[in-house]
Amino acid sequence: MKIYTQNNGKLLEVGEKQFKLEREIQNLFEANLDSLMGLTFVKSEFTIKNKRIDTLAFDSQTNAFVIIEVKRDKNLSVVDQGFTYLSLMLENKADFIVEYNESLKANLKRDDVDWTQTRVAFVSTAFTENQVQATNFKDIAIELWEVKQYNNNLIVVVPVKKTNSATSIKPVMQQSQALKKVSEEIKVYTxxxxxxxxxxxxxxxxxxxxxxxxxxxxxxxxxxxxxxxxxxxxxxxxxxxxxxxxxxxxxxxxxxxxxxxxxxxxxxxxxxxxxxxxxxxxxxxxxxxxxxxxxxxxxx
CATH class of the missing domain: 3.90.1150 (Aspartate Aminotransferase, domain 1)
Structure with a gap:
């Protein structure tokens, strides 16, 4: 995406500025989760079962947890990694409840959470065509968010939308026992x-x-x-x-x-x-x- 400034009717292109560290992207999202994604920040670097989650958030509109990951490896399957995190959460619900209550000084109960609405959001400066296509299902609990930084302190954040022709992931999920197990608890509505x-x-x-x-x-x-x-x-x-x-x-x-x-x-x-x-x-x-x-x- 090209960004321009206008000066007396003349457009001047604003140069893109690379993020020096992936942690910059993570910090940016964590400090602005409400305005960027409409979410409540819960915990940074949440570790469970030897796996580290970049950012744990909560969606008060759906009463569900959201795992946010800054994408590091462009060759890694976002679908495989996404379902790994979904499975991790569904198998360790109590740990997520405890973390929420300790971090936010709250009293959230297990039954207060709609676990069927759990989802994973990947954030990156760019996704490959394969990664975008792999998540182009109308009922997949995985989101992609692209973020770019420009000169003049400009930030552009764009969610990657599903195409109108996106099909259901259900036939794919039936081919794997691990995916099938997650699909029985997660429901993405259409x-x-x-x-x-x-x-x-x-x-x-x-x-x-x-x-x-x-x-x-x-x-x-x-x-x-x-x-x-x-x-x-x-x-x-x-x-x-x-x-x-x-x-x-x-x-x-x-x-x-x-x-x-x-x-x-x-x-x-x-x-x-x-x-x-x-x-x-x-x-x-x-x-x-x-x-x-x-x-x-x-x-x-």
Whole structure:
């Protein structure tokens, strides 16, 4: 990616600056986990069973642990290494709970964690084409994040997105007993999973709202969760809960911060609900689509 500065209409390219040490990348992410990935930092250099995890984090939106690894060897299989870490966590759940509680002075219980949503994120200045292709499955619990540093103190962080043609990893996982064991505990949800029990009418309505949200910005990502579908930049800007006869849209803004002239959004800040944000809108058609997009756009 090329970065430019503008001076009186003339573009000047900003030179890329290499990270001197991989630890620089790790420190950068650990100090900015919330703003970069929407995660809570738990522990650096967490060691368990003679294996060292670069960074242990927690996703409060899914109530799940996230292992973050700075990629050192471009020839190493990210899939093999990723599933090794997933297996390590699932076999040593108590150790992760203890580390969380000791590091954050908290009282997290095993049942508070949704272990099915555990995932691994690899961070590197660049991934090979083979590494990207190896993780191009719509239901794999492995993420790739690229980071680059430029002159003028500029940092660019980009998650590597799955392609629209990404298939399921399930057939591959059945070929290995180790992968199969992990697959029985880890569940990466897809849009099809969340749409399975909806009517055809609600399915079509969902895709109209989905496409409209994605058109608000090029860097919005669709992230299906267990109970809703999130639309994410860093944090969730909106979440959609699909029912048989209606759709509930949760806007990821704190109460009092949304400019809602029509008063369409309901205050759910003191009501338990799926999705994130303090505002809820229930829709059965798309007559208010344009106005709802104007509300969501305030978070983009």
């Amino acid at each position: 849009e099809d999973d969340l749409l399975a029990n909806s009517s055809e009418e609600m399915r079509e309505l969902y895709f109209r709202f989905r496409d409209a949200i994605l058109n608000l910005s090029d860097d919005i990502e669709v992230v299906p969760k267990k109970l809703y579908i999130a639309f994410k930049k860093v944090g969730n800007i909106a979440c959609i809960d699909i029912k048989k006869s209606l759709i509930r849209i949760f806007i990821g803004a704190k109460i009092g911060s949304l400019d809602d002239a029509k008063g369409l959004a309901k205050d759910v800040s003191n009501i338990g609900h799926w999705g994130t944000g303090d505002y809820e809108i229930t829709v059965t058609n798309d007559k208010d689509l344009e106005y709802i997009m104007s509300l969501i756009k305030q978070l983009v």
